[in-house]
Amino acid sequence: MGIYLPIAEISVNVFVLLAMGAAVGFLSGMFGVGGGFLITPLLIFYNIPPAIAVATGANQVIASSFSGALSHMKRGTLDFKLGGVLLAGGIVGSTGGIFVFAFLRRLGQLDLFISLLYVVLLGTVGGLMLVESVNALRATRSGAAPVLKKSGQHNWIHRLPLKMRFRASKLFVSVIPVLGLGAGIGFLSSIMGVGGGFIMVPALIYLLKVPTNVVIGTSLFQIIFTSAYTTLVHATTNQTVDVMLAFLLMAGGVAGAQYGAKAGQKLRGEQLRALLALLVLAVAIRLAIDLFVTPPNLYSLTAAGLN
Amino acid sequence: MRGWRTFSAAALFFALALPATAQAPNPLPEGIQIGLSTDAVSITAGFSGADLTIFGSLENPDPLVARQGRYDVIVVLEGPPRPVVVRRKDRVLGVWVNLESETFENVPVSYSVATTRPLQDITEPNSYRQLSLGASNLYMQPADATDSPATIEEFTTALRERKGATGLYSENVGGVQFLSQNLFRATVRLAPNVPVGTHKARAFLFKSGLFLKESSAQLEIRKSGFEQSIFRVAHDYSFLYGVFAVSLAMITGWLGRLIFRKD
Numbered sequence: 001m002g003i004y005l006p007i008a009e010i011s012v013n014v015f016v017l018l019a020m021g022a023a024v025g026f027l028s029g030m031f032g033v034g035g036g037f038l039i040t041p042l043l044i045f046y047n048i049p050p051a052i053a054v055a056t057g058a059n060q061v062i063a064s065s066f067s068g069a070l071s072h073m074k075r076g077t078l079d080f081k082l083g084g085v086l087l088a089g090g091i092v093g094s095t096g097g098i099f100v101f102a103f104l105r106r107l108g109q110l111d112l113f114i115s116l117l118y119v120v121l122l123g124t125v126g127g128l129m130l131v132e133s134v135n136a137l138r139a140t141r142s143g144a145a146p147v148l149k150k151s152g153q154h155n156w157i158h159r160l161p162l163k164m165r166f167r168a169s170k171l172f173v174s175v176i177p178v179l180g181l182g183a184g185i186g187f188l189s190s191i192m193g194v195g196g197g198f199i200m201v202p203a204l205i206y207l208l209k210v211p212t213n214v215v216i217g218t219s220l221f222q223i224i225f226t227s228a229y230t231t232l233v234h235a236t237t238n239q240t241v242d243v244m245l246a247f248l249l250m251a252g253g254v255a256g257a258q259y260g261a262k263a264g265q266k267l268r269g270e271q272l273r274a275l276l277a278l279l280v281l282a283v284a285i286r287l288a289i290d291l292f293v294t295p296p297n298l299y300s301l302t303a304a305g306l307n
Numbered sequence: 308m309r310g311w312r313t314f315s316a317a318a319l320f321f322a323l324a325l326p327a328t329a330q331a332p333n334p335l336p337e338g339i340q341i342g343l344s345t346d347a348v349s350i351t352a353g354f355s356g357a358d359l360t361i362f363g364s365l366e367n368p369d370p371l372v373a374r375q376g377r378y379d380v381i382v383v384l385e386g387p388p389r390p391v392v393v394r395r396k397d398r399v400l401g402v403w404v405n406l407e408s409e410t411f412e413n414v415p416v417s418y419s420v421a422t423t424r425p426l427q428d429i430t431e432p433n434s435y436r437q438l439s440l441g442a443s444n445l446y447m448q449p450a451d452a453t454d455s456p457a458t459i460e461e462f463t464t465a466l467r468e469r470k471g472a473t474g475l476y477s478e479n480v481g482g483v484q485f486l487s488q489n490l491f492r493a494t495v496r497l498a499p500n501v502p503v504g505t506h507k508a509r510a511f512l513f514k515s516g517l518f519l520k521e522s523s524a525q526l527e528i529r530k531s532g533f534e535q536s537i538f539r540v541a542h543d544y545s546f547l548y549g550v551f552a553v554s555l556a557m558i559t560g561w562l563g564r565l566i567f568r569k570d
Contacts, residue, residue, distance in 0.1 A: 006534040007541055009500070059552050066560035108394045108405040116402075228553045235549030239541050243552050244534070250556060254563020291402045297472075298396045299465035300405070303389055 007242035008052045014248060016046070021060070021252025028064055028253070029260025030267075031276045033201075036061040036194035036227075039249060041118060041283050048245070050111045054101075055234035055241045056249070057193030058227045063250040064257055065195055065223040072217025079168035079214045083221040085175055086200075089182025090189070090226035097190030098233045105238070108302065112291075117192055119288045125198055126280030133273035140270065169210045169218070177208065182222065190230045195223035198280075338366035339380070339512040339522045341493075347527040348497075354530075356474070356499040359384065363510050363522070364489045372514060373488045379422070379429040379513040380483045381440065382493035384526070386417030386475070387504035390450070393462045393469070409462035410450035416502040417475040418442050419495040421482030430516045438518060440511060442467055442476040474498035503528050 001014045020042055028035030036057050043053035072078045104110040160174035181203050185196035200219040204210040210218070235241040264272060341363035348359070361382055365373075372378055391414045394405040422429065426441055435444045447463045470476040475498050483493045493510070509523040530538075541548045 004534050006537040059556055062553060062556035063560035063563065066557050067564040070561065070564055108392065108408060112402075112404055224557075228556075231553050231556070232546070232549040235541065235552060236545045239545055241541070241549065241552050243537065243541075243548075243555060246552060247555060247559065250559040250563070254560060255567050257563070258567035293403075295396055295403055297469070299462075299469055300394050300396075301466065301469050302392045302394070 003244065003248075005048075005242050005245050007056075007240065008048050008245060010047065012046070012048075012245075017245065017248040018252040020046070021249035022256035023252075024249075025064065025253030025256025026260035026263070027256075027276075027279070029257035029262075030264035031260075031272060033197045033276075035064055035253065035257075036189075036196075037118075037122060037192070037198055037280070038283060040114075040193040041287055043245075044114075045286070050114045051101075051105060051238065052240045052242055052245070054114060054191065054193035055231065055238065056246045058189060058195075058230040058234065059241050059243070059246040060249045060253060061189075061193070061195040061227040062224055062231065064253050065197075065220045065227065067254055067257065069217060069220040069224055072220060075217075077214050078217035078221050079166055079210075080221070082166045082169050082171070082178065082210070082214075083218045085164070085178045086182035086185070086218070086222040087225050089179035089184075090186035090222060091229055092179075093183030093186025093188075094190045094226055094230050094233065095186075096183075097187040098230070098237060100187075101191055101234075102237060108300075114192060115287050115291055117188075119284050119291065121188070121192075121199070122280050122284035123288070125202075126277050126284055129273055129277035130281065133270045133277055136270040137274065169214050171208065171210060173208060181207070182226075185222070186226050186230070189223075189226050190233070193230075195220075195227055197223060335367040337368055337378075337512065337514065337519055339510050339520045340364050340366065341382070341508060341510045341522050341524050343508065343524050343526055346525065347529060349529045349531040350497075350501070351530070351532045354499060354501075356501075357497050358494045359497050359526075361493045361495065361508055361510075361524075363491050363493065365491070365512065366489075368488055369514075370488060373485075377515045378485075379424060379516075380491055380493070381423075381426075381429065381511045381513070382421045382483055382495060383440065383509045383511075384417070384419045384495040384497075385415045385507045385509065386502050387415070387506065388413035389416050389502075390414070391466065393466050395462070395465070407458070407462075409454065409459065411447045411463075411466060412450050414447055414466065415445065416504075417498060417506070418445065418470070419477045419479070419497070421479040421493040421495045423481070423483045423485075423491075425480050426478070430513055430518065434516075434518055438511065442471065442478065473500065475500065475502075497528075501528060503530050 002011045003014045004011050024035040024038045024042065027038065039060055040053045040057035043057065044050050069078065101110065104113050160176050162175050163172055164175045165172050181200070185200050188194055188196050188199070197219050200222070201215055204215045204219060205212060231241055341361055343361060363380070363382070365378060368378060390410060390412050392408055392410050394408040396403045397406040399406070420441060426435070435441050439446050447466060449459050467476065477496045477498065479494060479496060482495065483491055485491045506526045506528055507523055508526055509521060511521050512519045
């Protein structure tokens with residue numbers, strides 16, 4: 001069944017989009033990630049213009065992170081204060097990102113920049129995760145006890161000034177890295193259409209030493225607002241949010257996420273992470289190939305005076 | 308009975324008058340008119356392209372010339388002019404990057420041509436250029452005229468080629484047919500991505516390769532339907548649209564949890 005997307009201005013198949021949303025939702029439920037980093041490249045592969053894929057991706061992320069954050073709020077695994085500080089940084093980063101986005105679009109370099117960012121980030125995160133999970137799998141196979149995270153170990157981050165206490169996270173840390181992390185994620189959110197959970201979660205655990213149980217809830221909480229802000233600003237400055245497209249993805253996504261979460265409980269952590277790493281790397285490689293393959297048309301037309 | 312007599316009288320008059328006018332030093336000049344049955348066309352969201360028929364007539368045609376098929380008509384449907392940036396990708400360290408670009412002012416978004424015969428058979432390339440008629444003769448005005456002519460030429464060619472490849476610039480040879488000595492019908496193609504706005508229909512009359520007259524009419528192309536309303540809201544009330552998009556996402560997330568929850 002075909003449907004015409006009002007903003008993307010192309011006809012697409014409803015079931016392909018629902019399935020795409022469900023598949024990504026399933027994976028995001030399984031791995032506890034927002035799925036924005038998969039949705040946006042998939043939309044680009046499906047010939048949705050990158051500018052629209054990014055803005056709509058941000059819109060779709062709101063739905064999945066909102067439903068995820070709700071369950072964490074019920075369980076009390078959400079640090080509102082930490083989330084709020086991250087969010088303050090996120091708003092600044094996102095605003096900066098929107099300007100860069102509009103500027104690159106005028107220059108005609110937006111598509112390239114989005115692809116490059118994806119290749120670099122997904123390649124790095126996927127590579128690190130794969131190495132880490134393969135090592136963990138080997139370690140369990142050889143029977144060695146997994147190396148536990150040494151708590152109480154401090155790094156340079158903990159020597160920065162302007163300290164603040166976050167009770168729910170049992171943390172006493174400078175606000176500078178928290179704001180900086182929030183800003184970085186906000187920037188990525190507006191340029192890549194991702195929630196940024198796949199960077200936020202490891203950063204909170206390894207850099208700020210936030211207890212693992214509050215990390216996901218807090219990260220989701222921050223992502224709701226950053227991506228809501230990103231969606232709003234993209235809608236007003238670039239008019240690139242396609243609600244029709246976003247709704248189809250969300251509808252598939254929220255259903256898939258719940259089943260994914262259940263499936264995720266049956267797999268072991270390391271296996272899960274190795275699978276996710278392979279998936280992330282596959283997306284990165286696919287995007288990288290497109291950068292190097294000679295395009296069918298060297299010339300492209302765009303309306304001048306855009307934005 | 309009386310009516311019949313008048314008719315025959317008229318016929319007789321024409322029979323006598325025609326050879327006379329053909330030889331007269333100042334015959335009535337030929338003219339051309341086109342008419343559109345509507346001044347606005349609404350296309351729906353799922354529009355996949357269509358043919359638009361334009362009717363027109365010749366005024367005071369010379370029957371001898373008409374019989375020999377020496378009248379030619381070219382009908383053009385020209386979309387609204389917009390500025391366009393043409394970009395060229397080049398390899399930088401193996402990666403394809405948009406490097407060179409050229410901006411053109413007032414490029415018709417679409418340009419559909421229908422003709423009685425192939426363009427090269429109707430008249431000289433020179434007169435097409437003078438009339439700025441035909442996609443390959445449209446003058447594309449570069450925004451920065453100081454660029455080298457070779458660059459402008461290259462990007463102009465690329466612009467025409469891309470417009471042709473997307474169906475926005477099209478040519479329908481044989482798309483104009485004479486239904487009688489006076490009446491003709493032109494079929495121009497509307498591409499699936501035909502732009503909305505005021506389109507200009509123009510008809511050019513040629514006699515034995517000589518340009519005689521031009522006539523034009525305007526046509527408004529609108530999009531209609533639910534999807535178009537969304538598009539309009541997204542552009543006219545973009546902030547409210549954004550608020551709506553965010554609320555929709557939150558409601559979907561919340562409902563999805565209620566309906567599909569597994570914990």
